[in-house]
Amino acid sequence: MRGKIPNMDQLLQHILNALILGGTYALLGIGLTLIFGIMRVVNFAHGELYAFGAYMMYLWVMVLGANFYLALPLAVLLGVMLGAAMELVLLRRLRGADIDTTMLVMIGAWITLQNVEQMTWSGVAKSINTPFPSSPLVLGSVSLSWNRLFVFVVALALIGATYAVINRTKLGKAMRATFQDRDTAALMGVDINWIHTATFALGSGLAAAAGALLGPVFVVVPTMGDLASLKAFAIVILGGLGSIPGATIGGFILAFMEELGAGYVSSGYRDAMGFLLIIVILLVKPTGLFAQKERIG
Amino acid sequence: MKQGLTIAWLLFLASVPLWLNNLYVLHVLIMAGIFIIAAMSLNLLLGYTGQLSLGHVAFFGIGAYASSLASLGFAVHLLPDWQVSVDPKPVWFSMLCGTLIAGLCGWAIGRLSFKVRGAYFVIVTVSFAEVIRLVALNWVELTQGPMALNNIPYLRLGIPGLFELSFLRKPANYYLVLAVGVICYVVIRRLVHSRAGRAMIALRENEPLAASVGVDVTRYLVLATIVSAGMAGAAGALYAHYVRIVDPDVFLFIYTVTMVIMVVTGGKGTLAGPIVGGAIFGLLPETLRALEAPPEVQWVTYGVLMVLVVYFLPDGIVPALRNWWHGRSAVAAAPAPEQASTEAAR
């Protein structure tokens, strides 16, 4: 039947799309909130780890012919390792340096990684095959692909797992303690260097996971990380630095703004939504929507 | 002595088109010069007030677009039935407009974004540049969007009927860039050696202390942003009328990064730093091109150099050279205290 589909259905489809998109945005956001929010490293290379995860997925599935479900954890693991290596090589010797210095180094890392990716894989977009059925899941008048549903479920699971690690485990407590007061945490016997590496690796792993999940949904290109980085910053600032629930909610808010903005305002400005949001939020409430109050002085 | 050296340098730079008959190299020098002006302007913010603005390319782009649009003329509908149209203006006037509009944007952005500092300030400036890029991309009626503004007229100066200087050829453009560069250099130099520059340095070194001796923080940050944005806008205008095409890609983040690398490598907070850094990174792409290196290699070189500079030359090339030189001359004769003090202020 082809005729007028009522506008309610369009809205429902937009909402469904935003929910699915929000899950991966949240994943990107909590990865960055660990690094930017807790470590106070403005990690411009975050998006490169996202791209790295996607390329590793491509490598395993399309080049080496590995099983899709096996390739996913492998890609994430490699992301964790790359993150750990970056922390060890680039950031360890800058411990205690000011935020501008680490930022410049991370910009250097970003440019280098992206262009190494470009040299390795060329600029041609790659797509990754999935084991999911190609016909979508239809729910009444709206529909979504099985692949996206899978991404959404895995993203939520990862967010939950991260939340548990940070709040329930000894490692998570040590992380929080370290970034609240590094010297005192050291006095408690926490190995500060290990915590820095672990935190950066965990954040990187989450970015790689987002890339590995979204790579098969979209296409894989070397520049895919740029927008991902900037959106992750928007999400983290939206949610308040270092707040995992904030980053999760921030991810969904950004997804809804983009989806509804593109659907009802102008699709050309879709990617501007995040930036406008950052500017407005920082001007109105500079600490983000969900930041904790701290005593100054 | 010092002045003599400056004049010798100037004479040398002015003589370049006379003996250099390779127009391509001259083209490279002009492009490098435009970027050096932009880097000098960024240095005022980054080096003297200590604010890491990563949206600087926005002012460059705004200058380029404003100048191009003024010289080409345009008509836009601000409301469905309210059209604003501007007739083409002379290029010299357009370039002035570009500079002023960029400065005006600097004022507005400065007022807004200096409410936040540190990482937040960086993200706000990045977002600002990105929003401007998206506006340039999507406001097709004004900017032609990705179709770019083409056939931008080149600069002509003169009195009608008497004589006319046309800036179509390269040597003329070279002198134009050189002249603007020298003006910007002189303005920055005077500024940083004055009350205003000292206020900026005070803010960079210790903001609460600066405020306690009466430095109006916002006022001087905004002043620095206006001057810096205006100069970046002038560089953008030069670019627009030399390359004669402006597209939304002039707002790409990578250009800001290039300017930051130039300033940091050369030495932020020094007058010569951005010139040295700008010369190195302005000529590097062409050197790599001559070596037939793929462009990725150029960017990887940028990235690796950036990391290495932060590690090994955290203050940049110019301060490192100066320290080395002082170390040498200190062996020969201890410097007069007065001289040392003015050196450090630079």
Add this chain to the structure above:
Amino acid sequence: MSTSQPDRELVVDGLSIRFGGLTAVESMSFHVAKGEILSLIGPNGAGKTSAFNAITGYIEPNGGTIAYRGIRLNGLKPSQIAAHGVVRTFQKTSVFMGQTAFDNVLLGLHLASRQRPLAIIFALPSVAREEKELAEEARRILAFVGLEARGALLASSLPYGELRLLEVAIALAAKPRLLLLDEPVSGMNPSETASFMQILARIRALDITVLLVEHDMKMVMGVSDRVICLNQGRIIADGPPAAIQSDREVIRAYLGERYTRAQD
């Protein structure tokens, strides 16, 4: 409330400061008379530095008014307050570390200078003339605190005691009429403290009123005209040094029983 009595230079009335749920200062009222040296003492966290910050505009008080010579200071920026002649130093050593001692004072001379941006850009002769005068003035101020021989040295290479003097020189460059000093001799040895007390006497001779926060009782009792003791955000005593030293409340809250015994 009268805020413009002639001898009352600074009037703080009902000042309250809270951080989140914590109260740092609770309806504090006091005044500083023209020409006196008034000391604020009390345990750490009693609200002395918070009061300093509120007077000089670094934090917004939650309640109360601060008036200087009848001018309300609430809501003004630190730089505006400085322009009215209320200048402070900081508890943690605070100078322009990357600059020479001479340039530190030159940076401090911001309010003494009148150059406009356009005049600077066009290098009007008035600018050069003023620059010369400023350099002279900077040298005079360095000499005043006894650092004239240190002008060309980077601040970061000065020893601790001289850094604290440089801090005072920077504050003096801002031409204060009311100078607020936050623990100026903390960390100084007794001889440095003694020479600082002499400088303080000379500052007073310049008709500058001083509000002092200090832990060093010898210094406080030696230089102050009047002492106010704070505890947990409230004023518990206000009077001349001798009275404070024997005030039971002050002894209990701040000096401790043992202090009186040690005096004996």
Add this chain to the structure above:
Amino acid sequence: MLKIEGLVCRYGKVAAVRELSMEVAQGELVSLIGANGAGKTTTLKAISGVLPPVAGRITFLGEDITRAAPKRILQLGIAHCPEGRRVFPHMSVLENLEMGSYLRADRADITTDMQNLFERFPILHSRRHQAAGTLSGGEQQMLAISRALMSRPKLVLFDEPSLGLAPNLVERTFEIIKGIRAQGVTVVMVEQNAFAALELSDRSYVLDQGRVTMTGTGSELLNNPHVKAAYLGA
């Protein structure tokens, strides 16, 4: 028990401790007094391994710990209760205490220790789920002390335990420290309240510009005219 010889520590180019030597015997309560910047806190940091010394030698129970990691030093039995309490403000009281037992694996004993502390400081028990940053100054001090005890130390370093506390709380804090010593734990304390510190301690070292200028028992120093003049404000 603890022996320091010729300790030199620097922050960048600035020397904070120059050639300092001292000794602490088992079960003693030793205090370090001196002006700000005399090197007291730096000495404690060097002992607990937070600030590796430039020169000198520190031994604890016969083992050289001069450049050992903080973790190793804590394992050997030295806990450091830092200046300004330094509780983890966004973590709960319970989590703060758990951080204190970070290196211990004996879960059952940890629970017992925590219960003992809660009995001693009931206020901490009633606030165990509250973020530590919302506690009052005195409560934070109790938490900081309790946290240090959670590692079951043989030696505790206290840095300015009375700093910023109301006088009655200062008394209370000193009582607690006395109690800790009474349980057989050795204590080294840095205190700006020189009078109280000298009263409390078995022995004291007077520091000036990174060197030990005087040493003796608490009462000896209390009656020393030079100490009276310089540090007791008399």
Add this chain to the structure above:
Amino acid sequence: MMSRTFKTALAVLGATLLAATASAQDTIKIGVTQPLTGAFAASGTYVMQGAKIAEEQINKAGGVLGKKIQLIVEDNKSNPTEAVSTAEKLIVREKVPVMLGAWSSTLTLAVMPKLEEYKVPMLVETSSSGKITTSGNPYVFRISPTSEMEARAFTPLVKSLGIKKADFLATNNDFGLGASKEFSEMLKRENVQIGTMEVMDPKATDFSAQLAKIKASGSDTLFVTTAVEQITLILKQAKDQQVTARIITTGGSNSPDQLIQQAGDAANGSSHLVFFTPWFPEAVKNPDIARTFVALWNEKKHHVGGLTEGFRGWDGIYTIVEGIKAAGKAEPEAIQKALWGVKVKGINGDIAFIKQGPAGRESAQNVPSVYLVKIDSGKVIRQ
């Protein structure tokens, strides 16, 4: 390591110098500026590969005017400023008398003032913006169709396909917006209702919002204009969201082979406007040339999906060489004059130029052929 790099650099430098002096007499240089990196890297590379094949064939056949031709290829990095730099380098430094370039309209428009400045003709092989030939630049010779020509060629198909209402989804640049404008105007003239006209950033990967809107508009046909990577994603996502409209892509940069490979069965049922049909060379006007080209392309093991782009390079170089032959000498002005008269049998069809733009300053425009193909069960079929 360092010295090795340095030696290589020296060797390259030496070789370039030698080549420059040696080749001055016996080769004719042709400048090529293409996007070999950046957003359009794939397409630019294909064009360059097609041009290289033509170079080889021409030199095998004895070159032109008794000399061999030599392509000087510069990467314009998909960036207009870089495009200007490559033009500077090719004209000023390499002294090429004629160029091929610069793929996208933005890049071509960027180079055009330089053509006028140095009076060097350029053969435009891909760009579709009308502005290129209407702005009064007499050094522009375009063999690719404008969007308007494409739309006009499509007119008869409106009836046969039974289009009643159409939506547009186009990349936000000259290529996409130009096509949307020309096709919608053409459709209006044919009394077809226009639904929603959506745009997307050239780098965007998620079109769910646009597709939800398009789905709601209920049109029977969706015109899509963008590069092949985005078309792949649009086909997949349209299927996910059950967009039932027939998808027709325009602009010729749509490589149906690549779509079949990457979009799988989501590509089935979509139609594509192309300027070369390598699947059935017999359909084009000069089938022999087309077959030769396909054979050479496959021999080189170039990506099969690149044929629909690569042929432009071939046609471009052959046209240029024809121009040089007619001019009788390798000088810019002579070639510019001679190109007006050439008649070339190309892969796309017969190439000849008509005048466009303001009188006295006309640009040259070829009238190329346009073909519509359809993907059905993973195969490209004629429509």
